[in-house]
Amino acid sequence: MFDSDTASDDSIAILYAHKKFRVEAVTIVSGNVSFEHQVRNALFTLEYFGFDTPVYLGSKRPILGLWKTAEEVHGTNGLGGWKYPDPKRKPERGFAPDILVDLSRRYEGELEILAVSPLTNIALAYLKDPGIVERISKVWIMGGAFYQGNTTMSAEFNFWVDPEAAKIVLSAGFDITIVPWEVAVDAATIKDDEWTYILERGTQADKFFIQANKVSREYSKSKGGGGCVQPDSLTVAIANDRRLVLESGMWYADVETCSTARGTMLVDFYSNTGKAPNVEIVRKADRSTFMKTLIEDVLA
Numbered sequence: 452m453f454d455s456d457t458a459s460d461d462s463i464a465i466l467y468a469h470k471k472f473r474v475e476a477v478t479i480v481s482g483n484v485s486f487e488h489q490v491r492n493a494l495f496t497l498e499y500f501g502f503d504t505p506v507y508l509g510s511k512r513p514i515l516g517l518w519k520t521a522e523e524v525h526g527t528n529g530l531g532g533w534k535y536p537d538p539k540r541k542p543e544r545g546f547a548p549d550i551l552v553d554l555s556r557r558y559e560g561e562l563e564i565l566a567v568s569p570l571t572n573i574a575l576a577y578l579k580d581p582g583i584v585e586r587i588s589k590v591w592i593m594g595g596a597f598y599q600g601n602t603t604m605s606a607e608f609n610f611w612v613d614p615e616a617a618k619i620v621l622s623a624g625f626d627i628t629i630v631p632w633e634v635a636v637d638a639a640t641i642k643d644d645e646w647t648y649i650l651e652r653g654t655q656a657d658k659f660f661i662q663a664n665k666v667s668r669e670y671s672k673s674k675g676g677g678g679c680v681q682p683d684s685l686t687v688a689i690a691n692d693r694r695l696v697l698e699s700g701m702w703y704a705d706v707e708t709c710s711t712a713r714g715t716m717l718v719d720f721y722s723n724t725g726k727a728p729n730v731e732i733v734r735k736a737d738r739s740t741f742m743k744t745l746i747e748d749v750l751a
Contacts, residue, residue, distance in 0.1 A: 452554055454509070454547070455683075456482025456568040456612075457492040458521075458529035459667045463660060464567055464683035465496050467749050469504070471691040475554055475562075478547035480509045480572045482612050484520050484529035492529050494538035499659060506540070509547030509572040513613035516713075521608065526666035533662040548576035555586040563589040565690060566620075567683035569609050570594070574616035577623050590625045593686040595704070595716030595732075596632040603714065607632040610706055611714030617706040627730040629704070630689060631716065635682030638695075638736035641668070642678050645746060656750040681745065688741050689733065698735040701728035 452475055453468050455461045461483070468474050477497065479489050486508075493506050526532040551572065555562050564587060566573060573590070576583055594609040594617060602611045610617045621627065641649075646668065649657045668679040689695050703719040703726040718732065 452551060452562060453477045453565045454480060454568055454572055455489070455493060456480050456484075457489045457496065458483035458525035459531060459663045459679070460681050460683045461567060462492060462496040462530060462663050463681060463749075464565070464687050465493065466500055466656065467684045467687045467745070468565055469500065469502050470749055471687065472563075472565075474502075474504050475558070476550055477504050477506045478509050478550060478572055479506065479542075480547070480568050481511050481513065481518070482520070482569045482609070483525050484522055484527075486511045488528045490542060491538060494540050494542070495530075495535050496659075498538050498540060500656070505543040507545050507547045507550045508542050510575060513569065513571055514574060514615045516615075518612045524667055524670045530663045531666040547572045548579060551576040552580045552583060555583045559586045560588055562587050563591065563690065565591050565687055567593040567609075567686055569612040570616040570620045571613045574613070574619040577619060581623070584624045587625060589690075590620070590627045591686055591690040592620075592627055592629045593635070593682045594631070595629055595706075597716070597718070599633050599636070600715070601632055603711065605712055606714030607716070610716055614706045614708045614714045617714075618708060621704055621706060621730060624729075628689070628699075629716075629730050629732045630682065630686040630736070631732065632682065634733050634736050635680050635685050636676070638738040638741055639681040639685040640671075640677045640679070641681065645742065646678055649746065649750065654751060660750055684745060684749070685736060685741055688744060689736065695737045695741055696733050696735075697737055699731050699733045701731050703728050704730045704732065
């Protein structure tokens with residue numbers, strides 16, 4: 452199951468996931484841009500690449516608190532302001548957290564969740580049926596930051612949007628691997644030469660990539676970055692091939708829900724809390740292999 456607040460990097464991760472996994476559902480959650488744009492982006496992405504995976508609508512807001520969308524990062528509609536045609540398909544009936552519960556029963560012990568967005572849908576599914584912890588094989592999370600917050604001084608966007616949901620999911624007992632923001636910056640930034648190669652090669656997927664990520668690239672460079680970052684695709688890639696993980700560890704992790712540190716990932720590296728590790732956190736990924744697979748396989 453692919454859980455997404457579909458914008459620029461999510462859309463490429465949708466393509467990546469469909470090339471490497473049998474995706475049973477794409478579910479939408481509040482996050483990057485307006486909910487309506489996210490739904491259109493997911494439907495258009497699937498239609499563009501010829502996938503008929505059902506799309507289900509999830510939570511249109513975080514569990515608690517307010518958040519801001521990130522059009523400055525992803526463009527007015529989340530896909531770089533691309534004026535693409537209206538999708539012909541519509542979302543399916545059913546609430547995403549309910550669909551997650553249903554899929555966990557249908558594919559007990561087999562279902563994996565690619566969670567590249569705020570964790571609201573997964574938290575709501577867990578609160579409805581805590582038994583999903585035993586039925587879901589794995590949860591792959593793009594979220595959190597060690598020290599380099601991309602939304603506040605310490606918080607990464609996905610955890611910042613709904614820290615209560617992140618706290619619930621991390622403490623629920625799922626088998627979790629987290630790919631934090633800094634790991635993606637290091638291993639999944641599209642540098643100038645790679646961008647030019649994709650632009651000039653011009654496959655159908657290349658054209659989509661450039662349109663969807665041009666605003667993200669401009670924003671990244673305005674902040675001193677090296678280019679658009681593809682954290683969601685990196686998370687999907689690691690889920691598909693663990694050999695991409697060069698360094699990781701098991702630690703106890705939590706999420707701060709208060710004050711200016713709201714959304715910050717807290718990692719007990721030195722076992723100060725005495726609590727048992729509850730997540731695996733990736734610390735370094737294989738940039739060379741990831742980029743080769745993304746550019747020469749997924750986008751080719």
